[in-house]
Amino acid sequence: MRVVAAGGAGPGPAPMSARAEEFEELRPLLFAIAYRILGSVSEAEDAVQEAWLRVEGSSAQPVSVRAFLSTVVTRISIDVLRSARVRREEYVGPWFPEPLLTDPYQDPERSAELAESVSVAALLLLERLSPLERAVFVLREVFAFGFPEVAAAVGRSEAACRQLALRARRHMDAGRPRFEADRREREELADRFFDALREGDVDGLRELLAADVQMVGDGGGKSxxxxxxxxxxxxxxxVLVALVPSFVRIGGVVQPHRVNGQPGAVVRDREGRVVNTLALDILDGRIRTIRTVINPDKLRHLGPPADAWSVLREASVR
Structure with a gap:
């Protein structure tokens, strides 16, 4: 959803105000902050839109629009995360973040931090932090905000934010996932994996998987x-060979795609509806973890979700 200023004349769309234009320029950053705090595309989009509504109705004239808007979206995200924690504690089965195919915010100087911070493994580590620790870590470590900006954003003193950042960094470093440095090697391994998957090549798959590989699914009790x-x-x-080749024979498609900055795929039925996503963690030339999101509520932003039960039944009889 894009914002436009009210008013204007003529048959075309109303021109955006200067404030709306600034907001649109900063939207990718605001979404990127909110998504890393919340782990949810839909909640991040709602947080960004709520930020606009608050800013639109405000008479404040901030010195830094970037800092002002980042503060607003951070505080909204913290409040949303606190209420979301209760729902996640009651979630059926493993909880994973909503898959993100493309991070709208790009910063060449921080590309490594941005890519790592949006991985599923890193977002699951962030889940272990308190909402304040998470927000401080995201602003400071991922987006390199100064401590005065961080303190203003979370409503704490700079000294308190330094302590929050230190605790968060220790937690993240203790469990930080390590990925292969060479992106091309990871992509090539992922291509071989998906080729073997479509062909039903058990031996080929086994070669690419770590001995202690694990496949974990987030269905939320709905798939x-x-x-x-x-x-x-x-x-x-x-298990993969028992499922995927028969799915492909009924017209299903496994589309390789980066998922949360890592090699993965979007799986669609023959009508193009989303069945699930796959995200691969690769280390030392082997796939260590395969995470799949099949909960339809977490896939709607990628397109209409498929009826996974019907897909499974049809594939099982082929």
Whole structure:
């Protein structure tokens, strides 16, 4: 949703105000902040839109529009996260963030931090932090905000924010996922994985999987799920071969795509509806973790979700 100023004349769309133009320029940054705090595309989009509504109705004339808007969206996101924590504690099965295919915010000087911070593994680590720690870490470590800006955004003193940042950094460093440095190597391995997957090549898949690989699914109790967690190269390879080739034969498509900055895929039925996403964690030339999101509520931003139950039934009889 894009904002436009009210008023104007003529048959065309009303021109945007200067404030609306500034907001649109900063929208990618605001979404990127909100998504990393919330782990939800839909909630991040809502937070950004709420930020605009608050700013539009404000008479404030900030010295820094970037700092002002970042503060507004951060505070909204913290409030949303606090209420979301209760729902996530009651979630059925493993909870994963909503898959993000493209990060709208780009900064060449911080591309490594941005890519790592949006990975599923990193977002799951962020879930362990308190809402304030998470917000401070995102603003400081990912987007390099100064401590005065961070303090203003979260409503705490600079000294308190330094302590929050230190605790958050320790938690993140202790469990920080390590990915292969060479993006091309990871992409090539992922291509081989998806080729073997479509062909039903158990041996080929087994070669690409770490011995202790795990496949974990987020269905939220709303989609078919073989098990919350499947362990070991042999088991994972055989489960995938039992499902994917028959799915492809009924017109299903596995579309390789970066998911949360890592190699992955979007799986669609023959009508183009989204069945699930896959995200691969790759380390030392092997796939260590396969995370799949099949909860339809987390896929709507990618397109109409498929009826996964019907897809599974049809594929099973082929």
């Amino acid at each position: 078919p799920q073989l098990a919350e967690r499947i362990l070991g190269a042999e088991s994972v390879a055989r």
